[in-house]
Structure formats: C-alpha cells, structure tokens
Amino acid sequence: MQDSKKTIVVTGASSGAGRAIALAFAEQGHNLVLAARNTVALEEVAIECRQLGSPALVVTTDVSDHRSVINLAAAAADFGPGIDVWVNNAGVLAVGEFDATPMEVTQQVVSTNLLGYMHGAHAVLPYFKKQQRGILINNISIGGFLPVPGGAGYSASKFGLRGFSAALKGELRRFPDIHVCDAYPAFLDTPGIQHAANYTGKVLRPGPPVYDPQRLAHEVVALAEHPQSEKMVGSFSTLMRMSYAAFPALTRAIAGTVIRSYLKQADEIARTNGNIFTPVKYGNAVHGGWGLPGKPKAHRKYLAAGIVFSLALVTAKLLRR
Template sequence: MSNRLLAGKTIVITGASSGAGRAAALEFARHNVALVLAARNETALEELAAECGIIGSDVLVVAADVTDAKAMINLANAANDWRGQIDVWINNAGVLAAGDFDKTPIEVHTQVIETNLLGYINGAHAVMPIFKKQRKGILINNISIGGYLPVPYGTGYTASKFGLRGFSEALKAELTGWPDIYICDLFPAFLDTPGILHAANYTEKELKPAPPVYDPRRLALAMVQVALNPKSNTYVGSTSILLKLAHAVFPEITTKLTGSVIRYYLKTANPIASTNGNLFNTVPYGMSTNGGFGLPGKPKAHRKYIAAGLLLSFAAGLYLTSFKK
C-alpha cells in the first residue's frame, strides 16, 4: 500500500544496482516518490529504473562512484536540480573483501575502506549543505551489524564499519542544533544479497553468509519506515540485536568464537580461485535483489534457535575460559 506522506519526496540511493539498494528502490517506488538511483553499473541502473517507473515513480539515473568526492557532489546537485530539494539520502553502496589480513593486498583493504567509510562520508558531505539550506533532511546510513561485531578475515570491512559508526555518532552530536536534520543508522543482520558473490576473495574458498540470512526487503521496509519516522538507530532482524548484546557483554569470547567459526567453515568450504570481485570494477553478474542464500520460513521462526545457539556458544566459551584458568 502506498503511503501518501512519501509521495513526491526525492529519495537518493547509492549502491542501487543490486542487493539492498535495489530492494530499497523497488520498495520506495511503491510510494510514488522521485527516485535518484546511483551506482557504477549504469546498465543495471537503467533496467531498475524501468521497473520502478512501471511501479509508479519518476526516476533519475546517475552513474557515480562513491569513492569519488566530486562525483558525489555532482550526484547531490543533479538530484537537487531535478526536483528542487533532497528529502532523503541513503548511503548504501558497499563492498566486501575476505582473506588473511597479511595475505590480502593492501590496495584491497584500502579500496574497502574508501568505499564503505569514505564513500559514506563523501555522500554525507555532498548532501549536508543542501540539507542545511533546506533546514531539513534525512540521511540514512546502512551500516550493518558489522558496525558492532568484528569480522575475522574481513579486517578492512570491520575497520570501515566500526569507523562508519563512529563517524555517524560524531555527526549526530554536531547536528544537535539542527532539529529537522536526522542521521539514521541501520544495523541489519546477514542479508540474502549478491554482495558476497561480488566480494574480493583471497581465502581460496567459496564464501557463504552465516545463517540465518534475511530477505533484503526487510531492510528496504525499515528504510521506508525511517524515512517516515526518523530514528537514530534501527536493528533489522533479531539476530542483529542478539549479536550486538553478545559482543557488549562477552566481547573477548564473542571475538574468539567468530574467529573459530570462520576458521572451521574455511576448512570445509569448496575451493575456488582468488578474485578481486567487484572491488575495482563492476561485474556482469549478480545484479538481482537476492543472492539465493535464504533459509525457508519467516525470520521470527528462527529466533528461538538463534538465541539457543548463541547461549550455548557463550556457555561453552565461558566454560573453556574458566577451565584454562
């Protein structure tokens, strides 16, 4: 059902060509908004724009790389010139690289941080003068639970997400004198997107997200809700809340357990060749919303299993830690 409160609003989405960004575009299109879709893959954007147009939204496509600060300024200006204002800017573009820290090329770590952290900073820096001139606006940052939970063998990714959470908190504090400019952070759990298929991979093993994984439409729906009712922090999926609490209460155990789980997985995973994925260039595959990793059943059905699994893991961790002493 369309929400009239969003009709005609200008919504900018970076990283819109696939995954969560694509899901967000399709969800916002149902509300008859004016969509500005940005990513590096212009062909995928044009195909998505056609779908959103059929659903009921006007669409502007802007090919742009978030690591280029000037490109983000051009994106903001194009959106503002098109409709006269920007109501919501969604920082969403992101990449992933997996592998031993020292075996992963430093330029790969750098590119992950430039995309996931500096890309969001570039977007915020480009739109903020427009928001201040309007004296209103909503900036939504798709951070992920990786902003709280470290990802072993994804050190560049973790550095970018932890840094992003710090950047956003500082910006929120700075903008307390602007009551109608909102900074809204989203922390989804593991999503069923093609992102992991696009990842740079130096583990030489096939990568899969840890279950349970959630439909990216849940994140898209959360973005719509935040656009309607701005909220500082939103956790998407019960797993995200459990993992955040686990790391807050048992930081050392949680960190050790994540390392153990990933090492075990890498020992048993199918071997594949190393790849840079979509880190430095777009790829001609995986431009869909879903990645095909979803588990059957509704997410709520997994809550008791998730909670039980985490409790058992932490109990085992505590026991082993006490035993070693």
C-alpha cells in the same frame, strides 16, 4: 512520510539491499535517484521503479570519488527539486587474512565503505541545511559492532562509520529537522558475497541466519517516515551486538574458529578482486539465493542456536573465573 512526493537518493542501488530499498520507496511513488557504478543494472532498476509509478533518475556514481558524489547530489537536487532523503548504502567486501590481501584492495574497501558514506554526507548536508530539513540514512550492518576475522578492512570501515555518524549527530544538534539514522541489519540474502574480493582460495558462503533484504528495505522506509538514531534489523543482529559487548574476546575467538573451520572444508576457488575496483556483470538481483526470502519464521532455529551460543559464552566466562 507525508503524502507529497519526496526525492530519495539511494547509493548502491544496482543490486541487493540497495535495489530492495529503491523498490520499496518506489511503491510509494516518490522521486528516486539511483546511484551505483553499474549503469546497465541501474537502468533495469529504474524501469522497475517506473513500472511501480515512481519517477527514477539514473546517475552513474563511484562513491569512493568525492567529485562523483557531488555530481550525484547536484543531479538529485535538480531532479527533486531539493533532496529529502539520502540513503548511504553502497559497499564492497574483501575476505582473506589481512597480510594476504593486497593493500590497494583494503584501501578501496575503506574508500568505498567509509569515505563513500562520508562523501555522501558531505555532499548532501549543504542542501539539508539550506532546506533546514532532511534525513540521512546509513546502512552500516551488524559489522559496525561485530568484527569479522578475515575481513579486517571491512571491519575497520564499519567500526569507523559508527564513530563518524556519532560525531555528525553531535554537530547537527542545532538542526532539529535534520536527522542521521543508522541501520544495523544482520547478514542479508544478497549477491554481495558473490561480488566480494576473495583471497581465501575457498568458496565463500554467508553464515546463517541470512535475512531477506526486503526486511531491511521496509525498515529504511520506516526510518524515512519516523527517523530514529539507530535501528537494529533482525533479532540476530541485536543478539550479536550484546554478545560482543559482554564478551568481546570470547566472541572474537569463537567467530574466528567458526570461520577457519568452514574454510578448511570449503571447495577451492581462484583468488579474485571481485567488484572492488570495477562492477561485475553478474549477481544484480535483490536476493543472492542464500536464504529463505519472505519466510522469516525459518530463521527461528538459527535464533535458538544463537541463544544457545550466548549461554555457552556466559558459561565459558564463568568457568574461566
């Protein structure tokens, strides 16, 4: 990215990865437009960004409502002027067997995670085309390649995002300076799972390894500087992508077994809609407290376990022949 200030829009900026991404851009002094449903949390992020020397505008936005996103784009263009980078990041999660999860919850997951990104692209592309330049970054996650048993709506939205982004890249080939970049991080140490709708009746925890969201934030900043079509974030992300590509049925079976085994042992908890329909008042930090932020070497044992897991898949496949 050049030394001149850019106007950066970050959706889902009130917590977790979005907050980390906003702060990473703020360190460079760019104009930041922060979007999410939680206005109070956004104002807190804006204060941090301004303390780092970055002008920040808060725009309360529900990405599942295309009118709200159109308003966000207009506000960002006025604040800029223009829009240089748009980061689609806002997302929600619902966990539970598909038929045990209310359909309106699943619909909202898809409306936020898939249609929300489509709304963002639809709102910003006219500005990019008028400028003949711009960078759209989609934080998709490894969930775009690896289905999540017990998260059918989430998986549908993430797999759908891959198809949407691929189609969009094909459309935009005649605009060489408009870039669509997809990021696929592994599991992140964010408050996201604390916010999740939970219909399992059990306490949820992310499966290891969990990565520091600041790692994703630095990769997103790098994509804004040097755009590329896709970026796998974390070795585990690459490993799981390869595993599912090579042994889809076996990978699904093992993932389902691991999840069911965990749920049998987990403590009971009341079922909840989480933040699916309205923002919650807790868990608005960057980190969720699940991992070891700032200590990437601590993940080596999990990567080693992942390699063993992959070898086990290969062995099982060979034995079945």
